[in-house]
Amino acid sequence: MDTQITPTASGHRYCGRMFTESELETIRMIIASPQQYPTRASIARALCADLGWYKPDGLPKVMSARVALLRMQEDSLLSLPAPIHSYTPVQGVVFTAASDPQPEVRCSNSEISRLTLFRVTTVADSKLWNELVARHHYLGYKPLPGAQIRYFVKHGNTLLAALGFGAAAWKVAARDAFIGWSPDERTAHLHLVVNNARFLILPWVHVPNLASRILSLAARQVVRDWPQLYGYQPVLLETFVEQERFSGTCYKAANWLYAGQTTGRGKLDRHHRQNVPVKDVYLYPLHRHFRQVLTPSGTH
Numbered sequence: 433m434d435t436q437i438t439p440t441a442s443g444h445r446y447c448g449r450m451f452t453e454s455e456l457e458t459i460r461m462i463i464a465s466p467q468q469y470p471t472r473a474s475i476a477r478a479l480c481a482d483l484g485w486y487k488p489d490g491l492p493k494v495m496s497a498r499v500a501l502l503r504m505q506e507d508s509l510l511s512l513p514a515p516i517h518s519y520t521p522v523q524g525v526v527f528t529a530a531s532d533p534q535p536e537v538r539c540s541n542s543e544i545s546r547l548t549l550f551r552v553t554t555v556a557d558s559k560l561w562n563e564l565v566a567r568h569h570y571l572g573y574k575p576l577p578g579a580q581i582r583y584f585v586k587h588g589n590t591l592l593a594a595l596g597f598g599a600a601a602w603k604v605a606a607r608d609a610f611i612g613w614s615p616d617e618r619t620a621h622l623h624l625v626v627n628n629a630r631f632l633i634l635p636w637v638h639v640p641n642l643a644s645r646i647l648s649l650a651a652r653q654v655v656r657d658w659p660q661l662y663g664y665q666p667v668l669l670e671t672f673v674e675q676e677r678f679s680g681t682c683y684k685a686a687n688w689l690y691a692g693q694t695t696g697r698g699k700l701d702r703h704h705r706q707n708v709p710v711k712d713v714y715l716y717p718l719h720r721h722f723r724q725v726l727t728p729s730g731t732h
Contacts, residue, residue, distance in 0.1 A: 444509070446500035447493075448602055448619060449485065458482055459501070460510050472512055476501060487579075488623055489663030496578075525566035525573055537590060538638045544587050547646065549595075549653045552582035560584075564594050569632045570677065576629055579662050581654060585646050592637050595650050596630035599623075600670055606692025606713040607670055613727045621726045623664070626654065628671040643682035647716075651686075655718050667719035667726065672711035680712050688714040 443452040451459075462469050462478045469475045473494070479485065479501070480492030487493050504510050552561050561582050566573035576582070578599030585593035600622055601607075607625075608618060628650075633643055651669060659665050672694060673680040680690070691713040719725055 444504075444507070446503050447496040448622065449496075449500070450619075451500070451504075455483055456504070456509055459504070463510060463512065466513065470513070471516055472498060472501065475512070487662075525562050527563060527567050530560055531563045531567045533636050534591075534634070536636050536638065537592065541639055541641045541645065544592075544639055544642065546587065547592070547649055548586050549649060550584045550586060551657060552584065557584070558582070561594055561596075564634070565596070565630055565632055568635055569630060571630070579623070579626075579658075581657055581661065583650060583653070585649075592634060592639075592642070593646055594630065594632045594634075595628065595646070597626050597650075597654055597669075598629045600625035600627045601672075604670070604694065604713060606694065607715060610689075610691040610713075610715060611668070611723060611726050614729070617727050617729065621728075624666050624726060625668045625670055626658065626666045628669055631671070641685065644685035647682060647686035647688070651716055651718065665719070667717065667722040669716040669718060671714050673714060674709045674711050676709055680714060683714045683716075686716070688716045691715050 443450050443455070445451070459475075459479055462475055462482065469478050476494050476497035477492060479497045480494060485493045485497060501510070501512060505512050550557075552558050561584065562573050576596050576598030580596065580598040582597075583595045584591060585595065602622070603618075611618075613621070628647075631643070631647070633646075654666065654669070669688075671683065671688070673683065675693065680688075684690070693713060694708075694711045696708055696710045
Protein backbone atom coordinates (compact mmCIF):
# COMPACT_ATOMS: atom_id res chain seq x y z
CA MET A 433 0.00 0.00 0.00
CA ASP A 434 1.28 3.46 -0.85
CA THR A 435 1.31 5.57 2.30
CA GLN A 436 3.15 8.56 0.92
CA ILE A 437 1.54 11.99 1.14
CA THR A 438 1.72 14.10 -1.99
CA PRO A 439 0.46 17.66 -1.42
CA THR A 440 -0.86 19.36 -4.55
CA ALA A 441 -2.80 22.47 -5.38
CA SER A 442 -6.02 20.45 -5.24
CA GLY A 443 -5.43 18.55 -2.02
CA HIS A 444 -3.34 15.81 -0.43
CA ARG A 445 -2.81 12.24 -1.62
CA TYR A 446 -2.81 9.36 0.84
CA CYS A 447 -3.03 5.66 0.08
CA GLY A 448 -3.61 6.32 -3.59
CA ARG A 449 -6.52 8.73 -3.04
CA MET A 450 -6.65 12.51 -3.38
CA PHE A 451 -8.31 14.28 -0.43
CA THR A 452 -9.58 17.80 -1.10
CA GLU A 453 -9.71 20.51 1.56
CA SER A 454 -13.48 20.09 1.67
CA GLU A 455 -13.11 16.35 2.32
CA LEU A 456 -10.55 17.00 5.04
CA GLU A 457 -13.05 19.31 6.70
CA THR A 458 -15.68 16.54 6.49
CA ILE A 459 -13.25 14.19 8.26
CA ARG A 460 -12.59 16.80 10.96
CA MET A 461 -16.35 17.10 11.52
CA ILE A 462 -16.58 13.33 11.94
CA ILE A 463 -13.78 13.44 14.51
CA ALA A 464 -15.57 16.31 16.29
CA SER A 465 -18.55 14.01 16.99
CA PRO A 466 -17.06 11.68 19.64
CA GLN A 467 -20.42 10.44 20.90
CA GLN A 468 -21.29 9.14 17.43
CA TYR A 469 -17.74 8.19 16.38
CA PRO A 470 -15.77 7.46 19.57
CA THR A 471 -12.98 5.31 18.12
CA ARG A 472 -10.50 5.48 15.29
CA ALA A 473 -12.15 2.46 13.71
CA SER A 474 -15.58 4.12 13.72
CA ILE A 475 -14.06 7.30 12.25
CA ALA A 476 -12.48 5.26 9.45
CA ARG A 477 -15.79 3.56 8.67
CA ALA A 478 -17.60 6.90 8.61
CA LEU A 479 -14.90 8.36 6.36
CA CYS A 480 -15.42 5.56 3.85
CA ALA A 481 -19.20 5.99 3.91
CA ASP A 482 -19.20 9.78 3.64
CA LEU A 483 -16.53 9.96 0.94
CA GLY A 484 -17.62 6.85 -0.97
CA TRP A 485 -14.30 5.05 -0.52
CA TYR A 486 -14.97 1.42 -1.40
CA LYS A 487 -13.13 -1.58 -2.77
CA PRO A 488 -14.21 -3.16 -6.06
CA ASP A 489 -16.16 -5.79 -4.12
CA GLY A 490 -18.25 -3.04 -2.51
CA LEU A 491 -16.71 -3.23 0.96
CA PRO A 492 -15.36 -0.04 2.59
CA LYS A 493 -11.58 0.50 2.44
CA VAL A 494 -11.33 0.67 6.22
CA MET A 495 -7.68 -0.36 6.52
CA SER A 496 -6.61 2.19 3.90
CA ALA A 497 -8.71 4.80 5.69
CA ARG A 498 -7.04 4.06 9.01
CA VAL A 499 -3.59 4.37 7.47
CA ALA A 500 -4.59 7.62 5.75
CA LEU A 501 -5.93 9.04 9.02
CA LEU A 502 -2.66 8.29 10.80
CA ARG A 503 -0.69 9.98 8.02
CA MET A 504 -2.99 13.01 8.15
CA GLN A 505 -2.38 13.28 11.88
CA GLU A 506 1.39 12.97 11.36
CA ASP A 507 1.15 15.85 8.87
CA SER A 508 -0.82 17.97 11.37
CA LEU A 509 -3.96 18.06 9.24
CA LEU A 510 -6.17 16.68 12.00
CA SER A 511 -6.08 15.21 15.50
CA LEU A 512 -7.40 11.72 16.21
CA PRO A 513 -8.70 10.44 19.55
CA ALA A 514 -6.28 8.35 21.56
CA PRO A 515 -6.22 4.67 20.53
CA ILE A 516 -8.23 2.29 22.71
CA HIS A 517 -5.48 -0.31 22.68
CA SER A 518 -1.74 0.14 22.72
CA TYR A 519 0.17 -2.41 20.69
CA THR A 520 3.66 -3.72 21.23
CA PRO A 521 5.49 -3.90 17.90
CA VAL A 522 6.17 -7.41 16.71
CA GLN A 523 9.84 -8.15 17.24
CA GLY A 524 10.09 -10.62 14.41
CA VAL A 525 9.19 -14.12 13.33
CA VAL A 526 10.35 -16.85 15.70
CA PHE A 527 12.26 -19.61 13.94
CA THR A 528 11.29 -23.17 14.82
CA ALA A 529 12.24 -26.64 13.65
CA ALA A 530 9.49 -26.36 11.03
CA SER A 531 11.74 -24.13 8.91
CA ASP A 532 14.98 -26.04 9.50
CA PRO A 533 16.81 -27.21 6.35
CA GLN A 534 15.42 -30.49 5.05
CA PRO A 535 17.04 -33.31 3.05
CA GLU A 536 18.08 -32.14 -0.38
CA VAL A 537 15.69 -32.51 -3.29
CA ARG A 538 17.99 -32.94 -6.27
CA CYS A 539 16.51 -34.33 -9.46
CA SER A 540 15.47 -33.45 -12.99
CA ASN A 541 12.33 -31.45 -13.68
CA SER A 542 10.74 -34.44 -15.41
CA GLU A 543 10.98 -36.42 -12.17
CA ILE A 544 8.66 -33.90 -10.51
CA SER A 545 5.61 -35.28 -12.23
CA ARG A 546 2.98 -33.16 -10.50
CA LEU A 547 3.10 -29.81 -8.72
CA THR A 548 0.28 -28.59 -6.50
CA LEU A 549 -0.34 -25.07 -5.23
CA PHE A 550 -1.99 -24.84 -1.83
CA ARG A 551 -3.42 -21.51 -0.77
CA VAL A 552 -2.48 -20.46 2.75
CA THR A 553 -5.75 -20.38 4.68
CA THR A 554 -5.08 -21.57 8.24
CA VAL A 555 -3.25 -19.88 11.09
CA ALA A 556 -0.73 -22.73 11.21
CA ASP A 557 0.02 -22.47 7.49
CA SER A 558 0.28 -18.70 7.75
CA LYS A 559 2.85 -18.97 10.52
CA LEU A 560 4.84 -21.51 8.53
CA TRP A 561 4.78 -19.36 5.38
CA ASN A 562 5.93 -16.32 7.34
CA GLU A 563 8.67 -18.30 9.04
CA LEU A 564 10.02 -19.86 5.85
CA VAL A 565 10.10 -16.52 4.06
CA ALA A 566 11.64 -14.73 7.04
CA ARG A 567 14.35 -17.35 7.39
CA HIS A 568 15.19 -18.21 3.79
CA HIS A 569 14.21 -15.28 1.52
CA TYR A 570 16.83 -12.57 1.14
CA LEU A 571 14.21 -9.83 1.68
CA GLY A 572 12.81 -11.54 4.75
CA TYR A 573 9.19 -11.35 5.82
CA LYS A 574 6.86 -8.40 6.08
CA PRO A 575 3.06 -8.41 5.78
CA LEU A 576 1.81 -8.17 2.22
CA PRO A 577 -0.16 -4.96 1.60
CA GLY A 578 -3.79 -4.84 0.59
CA ALA A 579 -5.51 -7.76 -1.10
CA GLN A 580 -3.21 -10.78 -1.06
CA ILE A 581 -2.82 -14.49 -1.70
CA ARG A 582 -0.06 -16.74 -0.39
CA TYR A 583 0.74 -20.22 -1.68
CA PHE A 584 2.80 -23.26 -0.84
CA VAL A 585 4.04 -25.45 -3.70
CA LYS A 586 4.30 -29.18 -3.07
CA HIS A 587 5.20 -32.36 -4.88
CA GLY A 588 3.27 -35.00 -3.03
CA ASN A 589 4.02 -34.28 0.64
CA THR A 590 7.30 -32.52 -0.11
CA LEU A 591 7.26 -28.75 0.28
CA LEU A 592 9.24 -27.07 -2.50
CA ALA A 593 8.42 -23.37 -2.59
CA ALA A 594 6.37 -20.46 -1.28
CA LEU A 595 4.86 -17.53 -3.18
CA GLY A 596 3.07 -14.36 -2.17
CA PHE A 597 0.95 -11.98 -4.25
CA GLY A 598 -0.27 -8.59 -3.04
CA ALA A 599 -1.12 -5.03 -3.99
CA ALA A 600 0.78 -3.44 -6.87
CA ALA A 601 3.27 -0.63 -6.39
CA TRP A 602 1.65 2.80 -6.64
CA LYS A 603 3.93 4.35 -9.25
CA VAL A 604 6.52 2.57 -11.43
CA ALA A 605 7.68 4.54 -14.47
CA ALA A 606 8.64 1.50 -16.55
CA ARG A 607 5.40 -0.35 -15.82
CA ASP A 608 3.24 2.71 -16.32
CA ALA A 609 4.87 3.46 -19.68
CA PHE A 610 4.40 -0.18 -20.74
CA ILE A 611 0.69 -0.02 -19.90
CA GLY A 612 0.27 3.49 -21.27
CA TRP A 613 -2.23 4.67 -18.70
CA SER A 614 -2.82 8.17 -17.40
CA PRO A 615 -2.53 9.04 -13.68
CA ASP A 616 -6.32 8.99 -13.38
CA GLU A 617 -6.53 5.60 -15.09
CA ARG A 618 -3.84 4.25 -12.79
CA THR A 619 -5.74 5.48 -9.75
CA ALA A 620 -8.95 3.86 -10.99
CA HIS A 621 -7.52 0.53 -12.14
CA LEU A 622 -4.36 -0.17 -10.14
CA HIS A 623 -6.19 -2.86 -8.17
CA LEU A 624 -6.30 -4.90 -11.40
CA VAL A 625 -2.50 -5.24 -11.24
CA VAL A 626 -1.16 -7.77 -8.72
CA ASN A 627 2.39 -7.87 -7.42
CA ASN A 628 4.36 -11.11 -7.04
CA ALA A 629 6.01 -9.83 -3.87
CA ARG A 630 7.72 -13.03 -2.73
CA PHE A 631 8.93 -16.13 -4.56
CA LEU A 632 11.02 -18.61 -2.60
CA ILE A 633 12.36 -21.91 -3.85
CA LEU A 634 13.48 -23.54 -0.62
CA PRO A 635 17.28 -23.55 -0.53
CA TRP A 636 17.59 -27.33 -0.28
CA VAL A 637 15.56 -27.81 -3.49
CA HIS A 638 17.72 -28.14 -6.63
CA VAL A 639 15.57 -28.88 -9.68
CA PRO A 640 16.45 -27.25 -13.03
CA ASN A 641 13.67 -25.14 -14.55
CA LEU A 642 11.40 -25.67 -11.55
CA ALA A 643 11.03 -21.94 -10.88
CA SER A 644 9.61 -21.07 -14.30
CA ARG A 645 7.24 -24.02 -14.10
CA ILE A 646 5.95 -22.81 -10.73
CA LEU A 647 5.49 -19.26 -12.03
CA SER A 648 3.37 -20.50 -14.94
CA LEU A 649 1.25 -22.60 -12.60
CA ALA A 650 0.87 -19.73 -10.13
CA ALA A 651 -0.32 -17.30 -12.81
CA ARG A 652 -3.12 -19.69 -13.77
CA GLN A 653 -4.03 -20.22 -10.12
CA VAL A 654 -4.19 -16.50 -9.30
CA VAL A 655 -6.65 -16.02 -12.18
CA ARG A 656 -8.94 -18.59 -10.55
CA ASP A 657 -8.50 -17.66 -6.90
CA TRP A 658 -8.46 -13.86 -6.93
CA PRO A 659 -12.06 -13.34 -8.14
CA GLN A 660 -13.33 -15.85 -5.58
CA LEU A 661 -11.63 -13.97 -2.75
CA TYR A 662 -12.01 -10.36 -3.84
CA GLY A 663 -14.78 -10.24 -6.41
CA TYR A 664 -12.81 -8.95 -9.38
CA GLN A 665 -10.42 -10.29 -12.00
CA PRO A 666 -6.83 -8.96 -12.16
CA VAL A 667 -5.45 -8.52 -15.66
CA LEU A 668 -1.71 -8.09 -15.07
CA LEU A 669 1.01 -9.40 -12.76
CA GLU A 670 4.14 -7.44 -11.87
CA THR A 671 7.37 -8.28 -10.10
CA PHE A 672 10.71 -6.64 -9.37
CA VAL A 673 14.02 -8.49 -9.72
CA GLU A 674 17.08 -7.02 -8.01
CA GLN A 675 19.72 -6.59 -10.71
CA GLU A 676 22.75 -7.20 -8.49
CA ARG A 677 21.39 -10.53 -7.28
CA PHE A 678 19.39 -12.10 -10.10
CA SER A 679 19.12 -12.10 -13.87
CA GLY A 680 15.37 -12.83 -14.04
CA THR A 681 15.93 -16.06 -15.97
CA CYS A 682 12.96 -17.89 -14.48
CA TYR A 683 10.57 -15.02 -15.24
CA LYS A 684 11.80 -14.83 -18.82
CA ALA A 685 11.39 -18.60 -19.20
CA ALA A 686 7.83 -18.31 -17.88
CA ASN A 687 7.07 -15.70 -20.58
CA TRP A 688 7.03 -12.66 -18.32
CA LEU A 689 7.78 -9.46 -20.26
CA TYR A 690 10.68 -7.17 -19.40
CA ALA A 691 9.37 -3.61 -19.07
CA GLY A 692 12.45 -1.72 -17.89
CA GLN A 693 14.01 -0.96 -14.54
CA THR A 694 13.22 1.01 -11.41
CA THR A 695 14.91 4.27 -10.50
CA GLY A 696 16.33 2.98 -7.22
CA ARG A 697 14.00 5.09 -5.11
CA GLY A 698 11.65 3.55 -2.59
CA LYS A 699 8.00 4.54 -2.64
CA LEU A 700 8.42 6.65 0.50
CA ASP A 701 11.44 8.58 -0.83
CA ARG A 702 10.45 12.21 -1.26
CA HIS A 703 13.84 13.65 -2.17
CA HIS A 704 14.68 11.80 -5.43
CA ARG A 705 17.63 9.97 -3.90
CA GLN A 706 18.66 6.40 -4.67
CA ASN A 707 18.01 4.47 -1.48
CA VAL A 708 17.13 0.97 -2.70
CA PRO A 709 18.75 -1.36 -5.25
CA VAL A 710 17.79 -0.94 -8.90
CA LYS A 711 15.38 -3.68 -9.99
CA ASP A 712 14.25 -5.04 -13.33
CA VAL A 713 10.51 -4.79 -13.89
CA TYR A 714 8.71 -7.83 -15.32
CA LEU A 715 5.03 -8.03 -16.24
CA TYR A 716 2.76 -10.95 -17.07
CA PRO A 717 -0.59 -10.32 -18.81
CA LEU A 718 -3.49 -12.31 -17.38
CA HIS A 719 -5.92 -10.92 -19.94
CA ARG A 720 -5.43 -10.76 -23.69
CA HIS A 721 -6.67 -7.17 -23.82
CA PHE A 722 -5.16 -5.95 -20.55
CA ARG A 723 -4.28 -2.53 -22.00
CA GLN A 724 -7.87 -1.89 -23.07
CA VAL A 725 -9.06 -2.84 -19.58
CA LEU A 726 -6.51 -0.61 -17.84
CA THR A 727 -6.89 2.31 -20.27
CA PRO A 728 -10.63 2.35 -21.04
CA SER A 729 -10.50 5.91 -22.35
CA GLY A 730 -8.68 4.53 -25.38
CA THR A 731 -6.27 7.46 -25.56
CA HIS A 732 -3.08 5.53 -24.76
